[in-house]
Amino acid sequence: MNISFEGKRIVVTGAGQGIGRELALRLSKFGGKVIAVSRTQKHLDTLAQEDPSIEIIRGDVADWKTTRDAMEGVGRIDLLVNNAAVTKLDAFLDVRPEDVDTLFNTNLKSVVNVSQVAVKSMIAGGKGGSIVNVSSQASKVALKDHAVYCATKGALDQLTRVMALELGPHNIRVNTINPTVVWTNMGHQAWNDPEKIAEMRKKIPLDRFAEIDEVVDAIIYLLSDRSSMINGVTLPVDGGFLAT
Numbered sequence: 001m002n003i004s005f006e007g008k009r010i011v012v013t014g015a016g017q018g019i020g021r022e023l024a025l026r027l028s029k030f031g032g033k034v035i036a037v038s039r040t041q042k043h044l045d046t047l048a049q050e051d052p053s054i055e056i057i058r059g060d061v062a063d064w065k066t067t068r069d070a071m072e073g074v075g076r077i078d079l080l081v082n083n084a085a086v087t088k089l090d091a092f093l094d095v096r097p098e099d100v101d102t103l104f105n106t107n108l109k110s111v112v113n114v115s116q117v118a119v120k121s122m123i124a125g126g127k128g129g130s131i132v133n134v135s136s137q138a139s140k141v142a143l144k145d146h147a148v149y150c151a152t153k154g155a156l157d158q159l160t161r162v163m164a165l166e167l168g169p170h171n172i173r174v175n176t177i178n179p180t181v182v183w184t185n186m187g188h189q190a191w192n193d194p195e196k197i198a199e200m201r202k203k204i205p206l207d208r209f210a211e212i213d214e215v216v217d218a219i220i221y222l223l224s225d226r227s228s229m230i231n232g233v234t235l236p237v238d239g240g241f242l243a244t
Contacts, residue, residue, distance in 0.1 A: 003030060003220060003221075003224045003226060004030055005027055005032030005079070005177075005199045005223075006008050006029050006030075006031035006032075006077055007031075008031075008032045008033065008078040008241050009032070009033045009035065009075070009076050009077055009078050009079070010027050010032045010033065010034050010035065010077075010078065010080070010081070010223070011025070011035045011037065011071070011074065011077055011079070011080045011081070011118060011119035012024045012034060012035070012036055012038045012080075012083060012084050013035070013038075013081065013082055013084035013110070013114060014035065014038065014061075014083040014084030014085060014134075015034075015036035015037055015038050015044075015047065015083070015146055016036070016038030016039070016040045016043030016044055016047065017038075017040075017043050017070055017184070018182075018184035018212065019083055019134065019212055019215050019216060019219075020036070020081070020083040020084070020172045020186060021043070021047060021184070022040070022082065022212050022213065022216050023216045023219055023220075024036045024047065024051075024054055025047075025050065025051055026220060027056075027220070027223075028053055028054055030220070032079070032224065033053070033055070033077070034051075034055065034057075035054075035055045035057060035074055036054050036055065036056050036057070037056075037057045037058075037059060037067075037070075037084070038056070038057075038058065038059075038061040038084075039058065039061070040058075040059050040116045041087065044056040044058055044125075047217050051062060056141060057070050057074075059109035061106060061113070061114065062102065062105040062109070062110060064109065064110075064113050065115055065124055067110065067114060068113055068117060069092070070110050071114055071117040071118070071239050072117055073114075074123070075121075076116075076121055076125060077118040077121040077122065077129070078119070078122065078125070078129050079130050079131070079223050080115060080118040080129070080130075080131045080132070081096045081131075081133075081134065081219060082110070082111040082114060082115065082131070082134065083131045083134040084106060084107075084110060084154075085107045085134065085148075086103060086106045086107065086228050087103070087149045088102065088103060088149070089149070090144060090145060090148075091147075092147045095147055095148055097226065098160045099148060100148050102150065103148045103149060103152050103178070104148075104151075104152055104155075104215045106151035107149070107153065107156065108152050108156055108159065109160065110154050111133055111156060112137075112159070114165065115131060115174075115216060116140065118131065119131075119167060119170075119172060122161075122170065122172050122182065122215060123172070125170070128171025128172050128173075129171075129172045129173075130168060130172070130173045130174075130175075130222065130223045130224075130227075131163070131167075131172065131173070131175075132174075132175055132176065132177060132214075132219050132222045132223055133156055133159075133160050133174070133175070133176045133177075134176070134177055134179075135153045135156045135157050135160070135176040135177065135178045135234060135241060136149075136153040136178055136179060137180050137236060137238050137241055138153045139149045139153035139154045139156065139157045139177065139178060139234070140154075140175075140178065140191050140234075140236075140242055141241075141242070143184070153178075155177065155180030157176055157178070158167045158235050160174050160176045160232065160234070161232050163243055164231045164232030165232065167233055168232075169224045173222075173227070173228075173230065173231040173236040174181065174231065174232065175227075175230060175231065175232065175233050175234070175235065176220065176233070176234045176235065177215060177219055177235045177236075177237055178219045178224075178232075178235060178242075179210050179215045179218075179234045179236075179237040179238060180200075180204060180209060180236075180237065180239055180241050181200060181209040181210065182209065182211070182212060182213060182215055183209055183210075183211065183212070185224040189221075197224070203236065203244055204239040204240060204241045204244075205239060205241075205242055205243065205244065206240060207239075207242035208239065209239075210238070210239065214234045214237060215237050218235060218237050222235065
């Protein structure tokens, strides 16, 4: 399948490491002009060294005003991937209010903020666009110690559906991908107990966790014109976890 992003300006949040980093590099390889957003300067510096054509923006997407100002200075936006996310694992009774605020500000509120700027640009350009929100299988099932994280991702799926409904008439498609555990830094942080890993893998028919490239492949597809009639879906990348 031949996919090209020549002439497209693409914003990727959470692009400093993990899925976002590999996605930024792949999109650039396919001809896109990538604007990579991350809160960690050293990650952005190494990304720019690896591919100097990628434009970098340092900022914490949880900060509404700073992020809004930065995005409005980007110029035309054709495609967007809302990938930035954080997690904090606690039993439900140990959840603190500041953790709720941190996770919702990053995992949900930032998507509203960045997407509003991107959508206004897409509408002004008159050519439509595509947005992919990176969700999780945690939006579909309850995971122990993931109360707030599960809640943010469930909310993100529903936000995506509403965005797809309202933005479809502007030829702007909005979808999510919903991966199982992926071996990123966040994945290692949440899944570092061998017993816990074994229990989760038993629930995945393919008997393994996802590789970063497998998630990137799905995002590339949903961003591209090859998925031109796909809108408002939540696409599992989970080895069959949700089928069991």
